[in-house]
Amino acid sequence: MNFKEIGLPEYLEYHEMVEHSPKWHAFRLNGIGGSEIGSCLKVSDFKPSIQLYYEKAGIIDAPHIKNEAVFHGTHLESYVGECWKHWWDGEYMDNYNNGKLIRDYFKPSGYITNPKYPHLFASVDGIIPMGQKKMFGETLDKPGGLEIKNMSKMAIDKWETSIPPYYMLQMQMYMLVLEIDYFEIAILKDGRYLSVQYVLREDEMCDTIAKVSKDFWENRVVPAKIAQKKSDESLLNNDDKAYSNYQDIISRLEPEVDDSKSYAKFLKDRHQKVDEVKEGDMEDWNYASHYAFWANMEKTSRKNKTYAGSTIRKVMERQGVDKWTFDEDGYFNIYVTKDNSNRVNNKIKYDFDSKKIYNILKKEI
Numbered sequence: 001m002n003f004k005e006i007g008l009p010e011y012l013e014y015h016e017m018v019e020h021s022p023k024w025h026a027f028r029l030n031g032i033g034g035s036e037i038g039s040c041l042k043v044s045d046f047k048p049s050i051q052l053y054y055e056k057a058g059i060i061d062a063p064h065i066k067n068e069a070v071f072h073g074t075h076l077e078s079y080v081g082e083c084w085k086h087w088w089d090g091e092y093m094d095n096y097n098n099g100k101l102i103r104d105y106f107k108p109s110g111y112i113t114n115p116k117y118p119h120l121f122a123s124v125d126g127i128i129p130m131g132q133k134k135m136f137g138e139t140l141d142k143p144g145g146l147e148i149k150n151m152s153k154m155a156i157d158k159w160e161t162s163i164p165p166y167y168m169l170q171m172q173m174y175m176l177v178l179e180i181d182y183f184e185i186a187i188l189k190d191g192r193y194l195s196v197q198y199v200l201r202e203d204e205m206c207d208t209i210a211k212v213s214k215d216f217w218e219n220r221v222v223p224a225k226i227a228q229k230k231s232d233e234s235l236l237n238n239d240d241k242a243y244s245n246y247q248d249i250i251s252r253l254e255p256e257v258d259d260s261k262s263y264a265k266f267l268k269d270r271h272q273k274v275d276e277v278k279e280g281d282m283e284d285w286n287y288a289s290h291y292a293f294w295a296n297m298e299k300t301s302r303k304n305k306t307y308a309g310s311t312i313r314k315v316m317e318r319q320g321v322d323k324w325t326f327d328e329d330g331y332f333n334i335y336v337t338k339d340n341s342n343r344v345n346n347k348i349k350y351d352f353d354s355k356k357i358y359n360i361l362k363k364e365i
Helices: 022-030 034-040 049-056 068-085 093-097 153-157 165-178 203-236 240-252 261-270 282-319 354-362
Strands: 013-016 110-113 126-128 144-151 182-189 193-200 323-325 330-336 342-348
Touching: 034 049, 034 165, 034 203, 049 203, 049 261, 068 144, 068 182, 068 193, 110 165, 144 165, 165 182, 165 193, 165 203, 203 240, 282 330
Parallel strands: 144 182
Antiparallel strands: 013 110, 126 144, 182 193, 323 330, 330 342
């Protein structure tokens, strides 16, 4: 690939290979990719930072997920890309049927790396050549990027911007590596609704990505790789003490515990029953009582939520309405589902400072 010809920095490196081939998967052990940066920054719903750490250190294998969603997503990518080529200002079907091409892109086969960030690699769905139009009409003075996704409307509606944060980080990371400042994301919702949005580079976010990912790689993954190699050597030499020491190093290099369900699931799946009992000390008590406090808070919160919901239903019933609107502060309504049960839909924009509340409650523990 001639980077100068397409308007990208000449010092970028192109690693051409067949997608999803053994070589393609092996390359991923050399750094962090766009689909993984959300895990590194602890915003991924799918893979926790601790799992990414063990995969990149070569201690556990990264799962090669094969299911219907992945199958259709892979094969729909080229179709959605074709729709994007004919899309402009929300219209694309007539252009597609009439063969009217609006814009174009090309897809690199492999990875692009930047020597400034040797621990990162980009596997973009498409590069939009400079000279083409941005969504709002301006001409690209340098290449842009294209990301293609196949998502359910339910998953999209969870996010205020309609773009999950881990996808936003993915595009920002690609802009960091490619040194560009414009991206578009084409999302096929529920297999039938095409949405196209643009994303501009945010330097502060790119700086955070560069800093956090470098720390994760150099201060966790690289030392863990060394410790694991020495641990294997100790095992071969029947040196149990050295083996135990290196395993302890690997454990201490793990990313800190976070509050994600994916992190909890990883630890739960890893846990092995040992049938051993220890008389707890004060530190153990603090951990256990901390959990007990929040478990009781959860029960209380659930009861209070049920009480509040029942009160609202009664008030709405008396008022003869099923929806309250509050202008820019959102709305609250009760709706009936297909199975004839009713549900609460809370879209109130309430300023809930969870960190502040957590710090206050933590003092009570």
